[in-house]
Amino acid sequence: MRNLKLETIVSELEQNGRFSLEKQYYQHGSTSVYSHSVQVAFFSLYLSRKLKLRVNERALIRGALLHDYFLYDWHDRDHGHSLHGFTHPGTALKNAKKDYDLDPIEENIIHRHMFPLTPVPPVCWEAWIVCLADKYCALKETFLPLWKRISVVMS
Ligand SMILES: [Fe+2]
Ligand SMILES: [Fe+2]
Numbered sequence: 001m002r003n004l005k006l007e008t009i010v011s012e013l014e015q016n017g018r019f020s021l022e023k024q025y026y027q028h029g030s031t032s033v034y035s036h037s038v039q040v041a042f043f044s045l046y047l048s049r050k051l052k053l054r055v056n057e058r059a060l061i062r063g064a065l066l067h068d069y070f071l072y073d074w075h076d077r078d079h080g081h082s083l084h085g086f087t088h089p090g091t092a093l094k095n096a097k098k099d100y101d102l103d104p105i106e107e108n109i110i111h112r113h114m115f116p117l118t119p120v121p122p123v124c125w126e127a128w129i130v131c132l133a134d135k136y137c138a139l140k141e142t143f144l145p146l147w148k149r150i151s152v153v154m155s
Contacts, residue, residue: 006041009061017099018071025073028141033068036137040064044126044133053125056105060126063109066096067130089114 013019022034031039041064048055069092074084093110096102102110109130112122122128 003042003045005057006038006045006061009041009058010038010065013062013065013100018095019065019069021071022069025071026075027068028138029145031141033070036141037065037068039137039141040067040130040133043137044129047133048125048129053129055126055129059103059105060109060129062100062102063106063126064130064133066092066100066102066106067110067113067134068092069096069110071095085114085117089118 010019020034022037023032025033027033027036041061044060044064045057048057048060068088070084070088071091072079072081074081074088089111093102093107096110097107105124105126108122108124108127112118112120112127113131113134115121115131122131
C-alpha cells in the first residue's frame, strides 16, 4: 500500500509529535495502532476518491492517522481502560491537540469516529468516511487472521 501524499503526512506527524509511539501498542489482533491508523487513512482516501467526494484530503489523512492517538495499551484493564471504547476519542483528541495544530475537520474526525457507540454523529464528510473506514479496518484486522486459522485447520 503506497501513496505519496499519505507517506509525506505520516513522516510530518512522526517528526513533529509522538505518532511513532503508536507502534508500541496493539489495536486488534497483532495489528499495531500505528499500522491500523495508516490503513484507516489509506482506505479513507481510497473511499473518498472512489465516491468522488469533495473533501479536504490533507485533513482527511491527518484526522484518520490521529483518530486513535490515545497512546496507551487499551488491553490493560487494570489501569482503568475498561471504558476505552467510549473514552478514547476524547483522549486521542486531547493528545493530538497537545502535539499538533488541528483544524475543525481533523478535530471532528478524531472526536466522532466511534459513532454510534458514542452517540454524537460526525458533522462533515471527512469524519463520516473515517468513521466507516475505521469499522471496516477493525473488522478486517479482527476476523481475517481468525478466518485464516480456521481455513488452515479445516484444510
Ligand atoms: Fe478508535
Ligand atoms: Fe481505529
